[in-house]
Amino acid sequence: MSSSTTTKTTPPNQLFLGTFIHPTSQQDELEYLHNTAVFVEGASGKIVAVEKDVDRTRTVDEVLVRLGWSAAETKIFDAAAAASHHHHDGKEKRHNGGGVRFFFPGFVDTHIHASQYPNAGIFGKSTLLDWLNTYTFPLEASLGQDLAKAKKVYGRCVRRTLAHGTTCAAYFATRDVAATNLLTDVCLAAGQRALVGRVCMDERKLCPEWYCDESAGESVQRTREVVEHARAVDPAGEWVRPIVTPRFAPSCTAAAMQGLSDLAKEEALAVQTHISENTGECELVAELFPQETAGGRGYAGVYDAFGLLGDKTILAHAVHLSEQEAKLVAERGAGVSHCPCSNTAITSGAAKVRWLLDHGVNVGLGTDVSGGYSPSVLEAARQASLVSRHVAMGLEGEEKERTKLTVEEVLWLATRGGARLVGLEGIVGGFEVGMEWDAQLVGLGGVEGEDDEDHDAGNVDIFGWESWDNIVAKWLFGGDDRNTTKVWVKGRLVHERA
């Protein structure tokens, strides 16, 4: 595993050749573009041409002329050539039994606590509220007290998520300003797109004394400080953007939520928080905010009351939303980050993703490290498929069948679905002219390959007789970071495997 980037230097114009697979605007569809050329402009990182069924010497040259690009100064990356055992004859599109390579859009992780990364996999028998006190708050607090530790944790987290193909992540950091700014810096240096939030929590009834904002004013003021830092290091927010982050309603006073809402509007910032993860939490919110939750407005009503529910809002979990709440969330244009690994691990419940989509709610995927045990969005997509089957088990007939999320749908959620939540709809998540080159090169090993001894191609075995949709299914259910061989953000190579 290695990563390097320069977000400040301009890469050359680039031409990518090979098979491109991406979700289309249709949620249940993948498009397979074989023998295709994608032209990425260096200065903007944007895709400026997509040519299907190319003839390398004729079509490619024509496009270069049309774009006014010098062939000599264009960097060519041929996925087929990169696969040592790949046999490319233009018709078969892949080598029989010798592995496959294809480009896929980078993943968007719409909910991850970078500060909790060292605890991934550790949750015991706990559920949400005791998990926070036992595992989470002590670790988060420690990062503010020890910036060297924070650097180690954030550095490792960002390297790992890049290695898993996460080209954009919406991060929760900690209460600490310096540690949060450090995370911003780490993302920028690594070339990962990120929304970075300083976690606000000022409700003394819920937060431990040793990990709590002094006042609503402090919650807002400290958030201003991280906004300023992020804007100083990346003024246009091309790579890193600050995001207003009230932890969740039970840990915030009304004054803090109102203040943060005002700040978000004033500075045109996105907002992220948690909602309706656990039934105990929902009851607590009803107790703490009787007025805002009344009349069936529920948990969502609390955020709405303080103006925190808008089309730039990411709500993590949404496991137990009522019909009325789902309609409100959809109406406000807020997005839900579905976190299947976490919801199952800490026994929060099984989110009804089909039902949310049917209600017009925007949905993306979140790893929710460390409630979730894995920093991999591919794992989150796999578990989204599996959790939808658990939801289906309680249903009958056609409704049961519809409830299952398909391979295509969970990969859509992992890319385009997430892109919408983080404000990058139409910018990342697919291979279309005008979109930016946030991509991963996926390589799957073939059983005929002789590379086993010196190169670990991962667990997916391609026998050569699989259809392309079978290949993608095998990647989804058997793949891991070994199959993500290269990762680009805005045209920059930010990760490649040795």
Place this chain on the structure above:
Amino acid sequence: MSSSTTTKTTPPNQLFLGTFIHPTSQQDELEYLHNTAVFVEGASGKIVAVEKDVDRTRTVDEVLVRLGWSAAETKIFDAAAAASHHHHDGKEKRHNGGGVRFFFPGFVDTHIHASQYPNAGIFGKSTLLDWLNTYTFPLEASLGQDLAKAKKVYGRCVRRTLAHGTTCAAYFATRDVAATNLLTDVCLAAGQRALVGRVCMDERKLCPEWYCDESAGESVQRTREVVEHARAVDPAGEWVRPIVTPRFAPSCTAAAMQGLSDLAKEEALAVQTHISENTGECELVAELFPQETAGGRGYAGVYDAFGLLGDKTILAHAVHLSEQEAKLVAERGAGVSHCPCSNTAITSGAAKVRWLLDHGVNVGLGTDVSGGYSPSVLEAARQASLVSRHVAMGLEGEEKERTKLTVEEVLWLATRGGARLVGLEGIVGGFEVGMEWDAQLVGLGGVEGEDDEDHDAGNVDIFGWESWDNIVAKWLFGGDDRNTTKVWVKGRLVHERA
């Protein structure tokens, strides 16, 4: 990935030094043996001494003398020395931030269809009965028609399962005798313990014409042939044993089940089949066997009526057993292979493992490739934990808490639980004197290590401040075959990572 072995040559006496973690006879307990020496006799592959808190120069020498072993001819394997960045001071027991290594018992996979291995991850939106016809039967049938294909598929399957730490597997092969015998040979050559079953299916109403035994007589006769082959190549059944394998009640006639039952008794063979995977299947069985299922005897009653339900029987799935059936299964001493990946993937249901255990049923884990998407028992253990949480979501209070399987319990199921099902109770699954050395060396990377660039230590990051139970949890939830660095069966090294 590489594997090599000689089941026919005798390894030297061996001494393993390091940390040993293993499930005890208590289902919910792991024992942590630090700074320990385990002495394995070459000829028998048996553990002849376990010495805790050893002093290398004194204790070890004393034990060698006691055993009458020549120090010069004893091969010493020191896990600490094998970990390049491991720092061992006898008290701390592990290096701060530099990764850890420990021995763990090999995994037992109590249910896996080797013939379906190429389809791992491919199941679409299907459920059991259409999945069989669409994906499974055509692939299985093809292996009998093409032994070169069978060799490729079985060879890869056995290499992969060994690489995932599976030291013993109960395999379903296909209907074909030659292909089934090939699987027996492949396991023997690779040094994996295996129970290998020729799949019997003679019910023409359910089986496709092109993949069906001619008669009950053929089912029995062909099974006899694979029994003879297995006994010819491994007379004592030390490594490979034949197992009587009626596919499942709907695909077998009463005559075939009775004939197979008689054969099993006559030859003292184990039996494996499927039970109560899917509600549609349960209804079908009630229709096909009205007499045997009557009076609440249910699906289990069918196998019992034909004498197939005994203490050497492995029943895969058991998702929808009634109380009466669970009691019958427990009474007969039959075991249940819990296959969480498969049950979720093809939406069969969520097996109630705590409830089965409460009823005194023996339970192990099965990957159930390719209903299950992964050949890894570690993944099955992880999913067993997660599925138990889905079962818990439907419950309240203390019952809800009890229903969740702990880290310790799912690792017990993956080792000792499975050992009991395959007739190896007290022989494999733990590190006790008298047990055989079926083990894996687990290595987890440390964030301080400098080995990232040239060695892929997998996804688990050890920061150095974790407790040992946290380390095991991180392995369970984030580990993969990269962390299984060496695998032994009966004292023979059968897999190691390059």
